[in-house]
Amino acid sequence: MTEQNVYRHLHEFRETFDRPESLAWPEISHGQLLMMMSPKKQHQLVAHRLRTQLEPQLSTDLVLMVATDMEDAGLGILRVPDLAVIDEEEAVADSDAIDPRRCHLVIEIVSRSNPSNDYEGKLRDYPAMGVPHYLIVDPRDGSAVHHWAPVNRSGAPTYDNRQHYTFSDTITITDWKIDTTDLPRYSEGGK
Secondary structure: OOOOHHHHHHHHHHOOOOOOOOOOOOEHHHHHOOEEEEEOHHHHHHHHHHHHHHHOOOOOOOOEOOOOOOOOOOOOOOOOOOEEEEEHHOOOOOOOOOOOHEEEEEEEEEOOOOOHHHHHHHHHHHHHHOOOOOEEEEOOOOOEEEEEEEEEEEOOOEEEEEEEEOOOOOEOOOOOOEEEEOOOOOOOOOO
16 A cells, blocks of 8 residues: 555545544644644643734735644645644635645644654654744743754755744744743643
């Protein structure tokens, strides 16, 4: 069975999946269906604060999407980024999922339960999909990492550049600025 057949079968199963309320919609990467816990309120508060900062800075031809499927069927990858800045034209296109080539920025907020998904799996998948800017925001330790300029090194997709930040820094991504001063860190028991 080819990789694309495996992806197609996983995608069909995902669409018929009766997911428990505590789980987010599954993602697909490298022939695996990835199940994650639904985001908790602390995670969503960070997403809200990022969204309220970014939206006023976007030009009229861009839209900020929240937890929306992003798919590259050719690679067999379907991810659901916490936040994604995409072209308005892509937002109104007929397809159900975001075309990653129409995406300008993906932001993932690290969950307490599965940090390797953001730091490893998505750090492999997003450059492969051609996402130009990937920001990882980590409320566990109050840090963030901006990755940009996807490249292929020795057959492995990666980003050519990265910049580390701590909560209190201002992150600059293209013309956008994100002040991390008021981003909350996780308290005990939060996601």
